[in-house]
Amino acid sequence: MDKTKLMSMYELMVRIRTFEERVRKEFAAGNIGGFIHLYSGEEATAVGVCSAIRKDDYIISTHRGHGHVIAKGGKTDRMMAELYGKITGYNKGKGGSMHIADVELGILGANGIVGAGITIINGAALSAQMRGTDQVCACFFSDGASNTTRFHEGINLASIWKLPVVFVIENNGYAESTPVTYSTNIKNLAERACAYGIPGVTVDGNDVMAVYEAAKEAVERARRKEGPTLLECKTYRYHGHFEGDMQEYKPKEEVEEWLKKDPIPRFASKLINDKVATESELKEIDKRLEQEIEDAVKFAVESPYPDVSETFEDVWA
Amino acid sequence: MKTVTYMQAFNEAIDEEMARDKTVFALGEDVGQFWGNALGEYKGLAAKYGAERLRQTPISETAIVGAAIGAAATGLRPIAVVMFSDFLGVPMDEILNQLTKMRYMFGGIIKLPMVITSYSGAGFQAAAQHSKNMEGLFMTIPGLKIVSPATPYDVKGLMKSAIRDDNPVLFLLRSVLLAGGLKGEIPEEEYTIPLGRADIKREGKDVTVVAIGTMVHRALACANKLEAEKGISVEVVDLRTVIPLDKETIINSVKKTNKLVIMDEEPKTGSVAAEIAAIVAEEAFDSLDAPIKRVCAPDTPVPFSPVLEKFWMPDEENLAKAIEEIV
Ligand SMILES: Cc1ncc(C[n+]2csc(CCOP(=O)(O)OP(=O)(O)O)c2C)c(N)n1
Numbered sequence: 001m002d003k004t005k006l007m008s009m010y011e012l013m014v015r016i017r018t019f020e021e022r023v024r025k026e027f028a029a030g031n032i033g034g035f036i037h038l039y040s041g042e043e044a045t046a047v048g049v050c051s052a053i054r055k056d057d058y059i060i061s062t063h064r065g066h067g068h069v070i071a072k073g074g075k076t077d078r079m080m081a082e083l084y085g086k087i088t089g090y091n092k093g094k095g096g097s098m099h100i101a102d103v104e105l106g107i108l109g110a111n112g113i114v115g116a117g118i119t120i121i122n123g124a125a126l127s128a129q130m131r132g133t134d135q136v137c138a139c140f141f142s143d144g145a146s147n148t149t150r151f152h153e154g155i156n157l158a159s160i161w162k163l164p165v166v167f168v169i170e171n172n173g174y175a176e177s178t179p180v181t182y183s184t185n186i187k188n189l190a191e192r193a194c195a196y197g198i199p200g201v202t203v204d205g206n207d208v209m210a211v212y213e214a215a216k217e218a219v220e221r222a223r224r225k226e227g228p229t230l231l232e233c234k235t236y237r238y239h240g241h242f243e244g245d246m247q248e249y250k251p252k253e254e255v256e257e258w259l260k261k262d263p264i265p266r267f268a269s270k271l272i273n274d275k276v277a278t279e280s281e282l283k284e285i286d287k288r289l290e291q292e293i294e295d296a297v298k299f300a301v302e303s304p305y306p307d308v309s310e311t312f313e314d315v316w317a
Numbered sequence: 318m319k320t321v322t323y324m325q326a327f328n329e330a331i332d333e334e335m336a337r338d339k340t341v342f343a344l345g346e347d348v349g350q351f352w353g354n355a356l357g358e359y360k361g362l363a364a365k366y367g368a369e370r371l372r373q374t375p376i377s378e379t380a381i382v383g384a385a386i387g388a389a390a391t392g393l394r395p396i397a398v399v400m401f402s403d404f405l406g407v408p409m410d411e412i413l414n415q416l417t418k419m420r421y422m423f424g425g426i427i428k429l430p431m432v433i434t435s436y437s438g439a440g441f442q443a444a445a446q447h448s449k450n451m452e453g454l455f456m457t458i459p460g461l462k463i464v465s466p467a468t469p470y471d472v473k474g475l476m477k478s479a480i481r482d483d484n485p486v487l488f489l490l491r492s493v494l495l496a497g498g499l500k501g502e503i504p505e506e507e508y509t510i511p512l513g514r515a516d517i518k519r520e521g522k523d524v525t526v527v528a529i530g531t532m533v534h535r536a537l538a539c540a541n542k543l544e545a546e547k548g549i550s551v552e553v554v555d556l557r558t559v560i561p562l563d564k565e566t567i568i569n570s571v572k573k574t575n576k577l578v579i580m581d582e583e584p585k586t587g588s589v590a591a592e593i594a595a596i597v598a599e600e601a602f603d604s605l606d607a608p609i610k611r612v613c614a615p616d617t618p619v620p621f622s623p624v625l626e627k628f629w630m631p632d633e634e635n636l637a638k639a640i641e642e643i644v
Contacts, residue, residue: 092424099422123387153380314425317483
């Protein structure tokens with residue numbers, strides 16, 4: 001892979017982390033309301049998958065969706081404005097954190113209903129298939145969502161119709177306070193693929209290159225019209241389920257173990273070891289992104305709220 | 318004009334729209350070549366348009382409605398076929414939280430031009446899980462148009478409009494009219510009926526009866542009888558679409574007759590009838606010369622036994638009694 005692409009993957013991961021940590025601060029300061037579900041720790045999955053697809057491909061996201069939107073090319077100022085409930089946000093401030101969508105970027109929306117994207121992405125994939133394009137779709141969800149009705153109905157349908165979808169389980173170990181070891185009786189959730197006659201692959205979700213390689217293979221398979229793949233990325237969320245969650249359900253040693261596997265320093269070391277980048281080049285990127293997020297907050301703060309007349313808009317086409 | 322059944326009229330609507338627009342397709346259980354859905358209203362279309370466009374699915378209501386949403390969001394015009402409206406409880410999240418909220422939550426950046434078709438209503442001993450009307454339940458969800466046609470003419474014209482509409486439409490076919498082979502006249506040539514306009518099926522001057530679906534036929538029978546036997550002149554307004562609700566036609570009719578009876582085959586509580594009564598009380602109270610009457614089903618699920626089901630469904634006698642109490 002060429003340097004530009006590797007550097008852009010690093011940049012996307014840092015953009016997500018910087019955005020998320022700032023959102024955390026803004027929320028704590030009372031500047032942002034509603035529910036905030038942070039993505040910190042899981043950056044390698046969004047970036048690995050989104051780097052394996054094209055601009056005109058579709059993704060669908062989850063309640064923990066900021067990372068997916070950024071990885072697909074979302075602008076942090078418009079995202080921040082959306083979180084602030086401002087008219088300049090991606091969705092005029094009507095959606096907020098859990099409902100960011102940008103159809104032009106192929107982002108069919110984050111979703112407050114666990115697993116809901118699984119059936120909807122099939123429709124996007126079906127439409128690509130029927131319109132005769134070779135677009136593929138990536139559907140993000142997590143271990144908790146993999147226990148819902150729509151996981152089973154959706155993956156079965158995608159399998160029989162050979163829909164071009166990569167179903168990505170971001171297995172971060174928990175669904176709210178419930179550990180995945182409690183909610184399922186299998187070791188790797190990707191094993192469920194065999195029930196639907198499609199490939200199931202489990203990878204280290206904190207290794208962006210491993211995610212990228214696995215996603216690339218699944219995407220190529222989908223583009224060859226061979227159907228969907230179930231890709232499980234094992235990762236970890238650093239913060240609570242939502243901001244304010246005290247995380248008493250997480251063992252301390254477990255947290256420490258995962259912190260050692262942080263996807264960002266890990267990828268940074270790889271880039272330095274492989275002589276793709278120098279430490280100072282990476283520091284430059286970090287600094288630039290600090291500034292970008294600073295500007296994003298400024299943009300959000302200075303943007304106006306929607307006029308109350310907006311309440312009545314956008315119900316009907 | 319030609320005479321067709323309710324089912325043929327529906328089938329023609331789909332046929333013409335599929336021929337006209339390549340982005341229109343249907344997906345659902347058994348919609349393919351053999352059955353054309355449980356009662357057969359899609360029959361013959363798979364032979365004509367292929368399995369690609371009459372997509373038979375596994376028994377997966379959640380996946381059907383979800384896929385239709387995704388397809389609609391990305392440029393197609395899907396028809397999601399969910400057999401009986403009672404089964405709409407299965408993909409309820411897709412309807413309640415996705416279909417009807419996405420456009421709004423996303424600040425208007427998408428359109429969802431799709432139709433859900435489903436069988437609705439009691440009257441053929443299908444018992445409680447295959448008989449429910451859903452208008453009252455779904456009308457509380459902003460963002461969904463709701464159509465419930467009573468005649469072959471309306472079925473065809475409204476279905477064509479529903480397919481062309483850029484919004485989600487729930488199209489409720491009356492099972493008894495579909496299965497019972499109700500006949501009526503339709504033009505030979507192409508026509509559409511705009512959504513959101515009620516139809517005065519019979520002019521009258523003493524009392525307005527607002528009815529929907531199967532109840533329209535019962536209201537017309539009752540009106541003819543009251544006219545012949547007692548000289549009471551009943552105006553029958555067929556709602557046809559519940560959302561958008563044609564307030565204007567209802568209120569104008571009430572202003573003419575000064576009396577209102579609403580006939581709705583749903584339990585009274587939280588029904589379409591309740592909404593119409595509230596609207597007229599709020600906006601046309603001064604025109605009323607008598608209390609508003611509602612002729613509805615009891616607040617119970619639909620019973621099986623023919624005796625009980627007949628008692629459960631509002632009929633001509635219930636309506637005549639209500640009318641005579643106020644004229
Ligand atoms: C249908 C539904 N049930 C419950 C919830 C409440 N809820 C929100 S997130 C969540 C846990 C989701 O877990 P998982 O799918 O593992 O995603 P993660 O939060 O780990 O990314 C729950 C139960 C919901 N939003 N939707």
